Amino acid sequence: MYRDLHRNIRRWYAAHGRLDLPWRNTEDAYRIYLSEVMLQQTQVSTVLERYYFPFLKRFPTLEALGKAPLEAVLKAWEGLGYYTRAKNLHKTAQLTGGTLPESIDALMQLPGIGKNTAHAVAAFAFRQTVPVMEANVRRILARLYALERPTEKKLWELAYDLVDKENPFEYNQAMMDIGAMLCTPKAPKCDLCPLQKICRGKNDPERYPQKRKKTVPTKSVTVLLYKQGEKLGLYKRDGKFLHGLWGFPECDAPPDSAHLIGSVTHAYTHFKLSCDIYVSEETAPSDLTFFNVSEICKIPISKVDEKILRCHLNMKKA
Ligand code: SF4
Structure with missing residues (x-):
C-alpha cells in the first residue's frame, strides 16, 4: 500500500x-x-x-x-x-x-x-x-x-x-x-x-499538533551552606526527589547569624525551583558530612546543587 x-x-x-x-x-x-x-x-x-x-x-x-x-x-x-x-x-x-x-x-x-x-x-x-x-x-x-x-x-x-x-x-x-x-x-x-x-x-x-499550554509553578526554598573551615556540609538525599544524590540542606528560615550570598533557579519538568542561598558557621545538624570542593566534585550532586556550589565559589572570589 x-x-x-x-x-x-x-x-x-x-x-x-x-x-x-x-x-x-x-x-x-x-x-x-x-x-x-x-x-x-x-x-x-x-x-x-x-x-x-x-x-x-x-x-x-x-x-x-x-x-x-x-x-x-x-x-x-x-x-x-x-x-x-x-x-x-x-x-x-x-x-x-x-x-x-x-x-x-x-x-x-x-x-x-x-x-x-x-x-x-x-x-x-x-x-x-x-x-x-x-x-x-x-x-x-x-x-x-x-x-x-x-x-x-x-x-x-x-x-x-x-x-x-x-x-x-x-x-x-x-x-x-x-x-x-x-x-x-x-x-x-x-x-x-x-x-x-x-x-x-x-x-x-x-x-499540527496543537500544543497544550502548561503553567509551571515556582517553588521557593532557603538553602543553608554550613561551613567548617574550607569544607561545606551536605547530606545524602533519601526522599523520592533526587534520591541517592548528595545535596545542600534546606531550612524553613535561616538563622539570624547566616548571611545571604545569592540566589539560583533551576527548571524541572513540573516546577521551577528558586533557591536563596545563605552561609552559616553555626553548629551543623549531625546528619551532614563535610567535604572540601575537590571532594564534592567526586560525589554525585544535582544540577541545582552544582549551581549553588558555583554561587558560593564566585562569592569567595569576589
Ligand atoms: S511530514 Fe512534515 S515536513 Fe513532511 S510534508 Fe508533512 S508537514 Fe512537511
Missing part, C-alpha cells in the same frame, strides 16, 4: 540520514537501550559529545552496570539530570542479570521502560517489525493526517499501519531523522520531505 512512500523514505535516509550514530551501528542491545534512555530528555549532540562513551567506558556491559554501586552510576550520570532514568537503568541491569528480554510485554515489565522505549529497543536492538514513537515521530504523524489533538491510541494505530514491514529498521531511523531535520516544530522543510505526497497537513503544518 505504501510501497512508493517507503521507497522514497529509504532513499532519503540513505542520502541524508544520520547513519553514523554509534547506537545505529551496533547489535549490542545494552548500547541501544542505553542510548534510548539517555535520549529521552537529552539532545543527541549532548549525549554523543559528553555522556554516551564515558558511561560505556565505565560500565561496558549491562551486567557490569548491575554490579556497580548506585552511587558510581549516579556520578557517571551527573549533568544529564532526570536521575530516575539512571536508577531505573541500574535496577533493570540487576533484575535482568545483564540480558534484556526481547518481547515488548516483557520489556515493559522492567523499571523505567514504557511503551515508547520498549518499542524502540524491540525495533532497533531486536529488529522487530514494530514502529517507534518519540516526539519527532508524533509530530510527523499528526501532520501527515492533519490531526490537531491526536490521542495516544490513534497515534499508535497510525504508526503500526504506516511502518515499513519489509525494512522496519531503516524506516524507523528515517522517521526520527525526518522529524529532527525536516518536519521540525517551526518552519518544516516540506519541499524536501519524502512524505510530502501523502501529507495532509503540509499546507499549514505548524497547526
